[in-house]
Amino acid sequence: MSNVTLKPHYSTVVVGGGQAGLSASYYLGKAGVDHIVFEKKTAAHKWKSERWDAFCLVTPNWQCLLPDHPYDGADPHGFMVRDEIVGYLDRFIDKVKAPVLENTEVTLIERDGSGFRIETSAGVVGADAVILATSLYANPFIPRAAEKLPESILQLHTASYRNPEILPEGEVMVIGSGQSGCQIAEDLHLAGRRVHLVTGNAPRCARLYRGRDVVDWLTDIGQYDITIEHDGMNKKKHDTNHYLTGRDGGRDIDLRKxxxxxxxxxxxxxxxxxxxxxxxxxxxxxxxxxxxxxxSINALIDRHIADRAIDAPPPSVYEPVWVPERETTELDLEAAGVTSVIWATGFTPDWSFVSLPIFDGTGYPVQRRGVTGIPGTYVLGLPWLWTWGSGRFLGMAKDAEYIVDDIVSFIGLNRETRKRVAAG
Incomplete structure (x- = not known):
């Protein structure tokens, strides 16, 4: 991939060589659009270098629906582990044969007449359109409070955690109860480590309910197709994902247990x-x-089953198996025997190279279905870009195809405009 020859101008430049950028490349190639993909490291590198050993999907394998590349294994209702996911992506990379220039950082994107000027570590190119496919997970986020921890305590972000064996002996503090925090806490707990878990506002979801995986029920109901423009869904793009796991065939994560x-x-x-x-x-x-x-998710499934008279096991309501007798408001970490802290505090995006007025007051790109207000500028791969399925293997193809269709129209119009201007 990295032996791609740099040209002075492209119809489209894609920034980011993960599943979003590769999906865009697939449709750009199919449409005959001249393009290049710039990747700061290597294609799909985050799946290979920023996942722990026991990492697995939390949605069933059948939801892996990258362009022309559905799940190709023997267990559609199972949950691929890290190395299987990497294999799935490597086969996608081989299939797409995207023009990816790896180990190439984009340092500036700015307007240049009716097109764009893109500065990279490999040189400067021009483009008629740009797709920002770098996601919201560019840099691990660790709060400044980490600087106040005793130097004797090892600190890791989830991106650097691999397994319990890399941690020193002693108790472990995990900060954050989203999907990664809960799964890593479970990984340590199953290994016999004593774990302290700091919770937040992450919701949870059942793995199985009334005889089926909850994801299957929610798909039938149409939840993954709900758009961001549906009642109040616009705020969902900032929500934390529900915690559950696909580990060992899939199960609930119950912090009370x-x-x-x-x-x-x-x-x-x-x-x-x-x-x-x-x-x-x-x-x-x-x-x-x-x-x-x-x-509430289970109640939604109950209504779906009742409305359609579906034959299914009886409903149930979760009742707490444990409640805190008191709230601990401070803990001396060294006195408690905590020797390592894992920050499951998420990531921050990096849009610093984008010198275009496409962002709102929170630094989030303003867009509708990936199309921004600056003609020729697109974003792809974000959660809730358009539907609940956006940003996942499930919805990537639909989002990428929509954006490329818009680019094809835009490039055609843009070229006609330039011809008219040149003709006077």
């Missing part, structure tokens, strides 16, 4: 002071809200 088994749970972290971690007294609230979402 972990607590019964000895895991220590806390409310949201406020700060670190004097070697102590300070927490909000909102653990009970966090657990209750996660369970409320869990039960």
């Amino acid at each position: 972990f607590a019964q088994e000895g895991m220590e749970l806390y409310g949201r972290m406020e700060t670190v002071s004097g070697g102590k971690m300070i927490f909000r007294p909102n653990l009970a609230k966090n657990l209750d809200e996660a369970d409320r979402v869990y039960n």
Whole structure:
């Protein structure tokens, strides 16, 4: 891939060689659009270098529907583990044969007449259109409170965690109860490590309900096709994903059960002071809200089954198996025997190279179905770009195809405009 020869101008430049950028390249190639994909590292590298050993999908394999590349294994209702996911992506890379220039950083995108000027570590090129496919997960985020932790404590972000064996002996503090935080906490818990887990506002979801995987039910209901323009869904793009797991065939993650088994749970972290971690007294609230979402999703499935008279096992409502007797609001980490902290605090996007007025006050690109207000500028691969399926293997093809269709029309119009201007 990296032996692609750089040209002075392309019809379209794609920034990012992950599944989003590769999907865009697939449709650009199919439409005959001259293009190049710039990748700062290597194609799909995050799946290879920023996932822990026991990582697996949380949605069934059949939802892997990259362009012309559906799941090609023998277990459509299973959950691929990291190396299987990498294999699936490598086969997609081989199939697409995208013109990817790897180890090439884009440092500036700016307007240049009716097109764009793109500065990269390999040189400067021009383009009629650009697709920003770098996702929201460019840089691991660790709060400044980490600087106040004792130097004796090892600190890792989830992007660097691999397995329990890389951590020193002692207890482990995991900060964050989203999908990664909960799954890593479980990974450590199953390995016999004593775990402290700081919770947040992440909701949870059942794995199986009334005889089927909840994802199957939600697909039938049409949840993954709900657009961001549906009642109040626009705010969903900033929501934390529901926590559950595909590990060992798939199961719920119930933090209350972990607590019964000895895991220590806390409310949201406020700060670190004097070697102590300070927490909000909102653990009970966090657990209750996660369970409320869990039960509301199941109730949605109940209504679907009742409305269609589907023969299924009886409904149920989750009842807490454990409740906190008290809220711990501070913990001396060294005194508690905590020797490592894992920051499951997410990532931040990097749009610093984009010198185009496409962002809102929060730094999020303003777009509709990937099309921004600056003609010829597109974004791809974001959660809730258009539907709940956007940003996932499930919805990537539809989003990429829509954007490329728009680019084909735009490039045609843009060329005609330039011809008219040149003709006077």
